[in-house]
Amino acid sequence: MFGWVAGFFTYETTKSVVVKSWLVGIINRIAQLLIIIYFVGWVFIHEKAYQVRDTGIESSVMTKVKGFGFYNNTLMDVADYVMPKQGASMFCIITRMVMTPNQMQSTCPETDRTFSCNTDNDCKQHISSNLPSGKITGKCVTEAKRCEILGWCPAEDDLKTNETMQEVENFTIFVKNSIHFPRFNVTRGNLGKKNKLKCVFDPENNTDCPIFRVADVLKYANVDFQHISTNGGEIGINIAWICNLDQHVDNCKPKYTFTRLDNAFKDSSITKGYNFRFAKYFKTVDGKEYRTLHKAFAIRFDILVSGNAGKFHLIPTVINVVAACTSVGLATVLCDIILLNFLKGAKQYKAKKFEEVSDSVSRSPSLDLYQTSQVTIKREEKSSDDSGAYSIGHHV
Numbered sequence: 001m002f003g004w005v006a007g008f009f010t011y012e013t014t015k016s017v018v019v020k021s022w023l024v025g026i027i028n029r030i031a032q033l034l035i036i037i038y039f040v041g042w043v044f045i046h047e048k049a050y051q052v053r054d055t056g057i058e059s060s061v062m063t064k065v066k067g068f069g070f071y072n073n074t075l076m077d078v079a080d081y082v083m084p085k086q087g088a089s090m091f092c093i094i095t096r097m098v099m100t101p102n103q104m105q106s107t108c109p110e111t112d113r114t115f116s117c118n119t120d121n122d123c124k125q126h127i128s129s130n131l132p133s134g135k136i137t138g139k140c141v142t143e144a145k146r147c148e149i150l151g152w153c154p155a156e157d158d159l160k161t162n163e164t165m166q167e168v169e170n171f172t173i174f175v176k177n178s179i180h181f182p183r184f185n186v187t188r189g190n191l192g193k194k195n196k197l198k199c200v201f202d203p204e205n206n207t208d209c210p211i212f213r214v215a216d217v218l219k220y221a222n223v224d225f226q227h228i229s230t231n232g233g234e235i236g237i238n239i240a241w242i243c244n245l246d247q248h249v250d251n252c253k254p255k256y257t258f259t260r261l262d263n264a265f266k267d268s269s270i271t272k273g274y275n276f277r278f279a280k281y282f283k284t285v286d287g288k289e290y291r292t293l294h295k296a297f298a299i300r301f302d303i304l305v306s307g308n309a310g311k312f313h314l315i316p317t318v319i320n321v322v323a324a325c326t327s328v329g330l331a332t333v334l335c336d337i338i339l340l341n342f343l344k345g346a347k348q349y350k351a352k353k354f355e356e357v358s359d360s361v362s363r364s365p366s367l368d369l370y371q372t373s374q375v376t377i378k379r380e381e382k383s384s385d386d387s388g389a390y391s392i393g394h395h396v
């Protein structure tokens, strides 16, 4: 029992070996300097490790498109070419339409070449197909050399037009974005302190303006207008809020970037661009329903908001300062490797560093003295720490 208590109340300390070598000394200081530069320059100044960050940004986006276009000899306004109409963070601007007017419920020949036929037998195989514009009846319309369908007739022929609405280039998109960082209770909007909104976004001279010309957006996203207006496609307008709340809150401003989101499929032969169908329904005087089918090719815009805010906080500061101080000690590891392996006289250094303490210690004269005077000596040897430090405890 006493032995255990005595063992507990011993103090261990490391032994330092001073190496008078210029080379190792210089390497040690350089390594320490590099570690300090890394922590000060990268961890503290660049990565702002002294801050806590709020990444849970809350955001609301409203959009408004403006401009007039001409399509099929009709003047098109926002209500004609923007879908959906609510002005949400996702909207489409229609650039090309294949219209099939006066469709009524009846039977007619399909237009798609996949459904060509000579006899009724050629059509029987398609009966449960999902691909045609209506349900295949199984009959062959010999004059048109196509299978007959039951549904909205005449069937759509989407090879009919390639004309696009060129004026879309000059349309403008107004984006209203309000964000909130709940952790710091900071609310910001992308209009700043403006009270007039007569500007067009420009990445050099007018970075704060929330009004974008379609042609500019496409240019910044490296998209060809003719190609995307013919086939449709998806463009992302990214709004990034990276805020340092240690500075004045007015410096918390959004940064706009533009990307083509469907880039992975832009040259795909199976699926090209972006399109969808919708119909407008009418009634004849005698109550029969008919419709105009629209196949719309559109540029789809997605407003993507991201961001985070940082502010000084004591806990991360203390943790990182301690980590920095501890890491400076890593220089020792490097120097030990060089000292004990690659330097001339490495063996000698090793011998000094890792001193072996064995029974022979008792042969030292001072201890012999005790032994001869018949005093029992209890010796305990312990070695600890891979740095070679050791401790010797004597309990007399």
Ligand SMILES: *[C@@H]1O[C@H](CO)[C@@H](O)[C@H](O)[C@H]1NC(C)=O
Binding pocket: 166, 167, 168, 169, 170
């Ligand atoms: C777009 O606007 C410019 C200048 O206002 C004009 O010269 C150009 O013709 C317009 N483009 C289209 C397709 O209308």
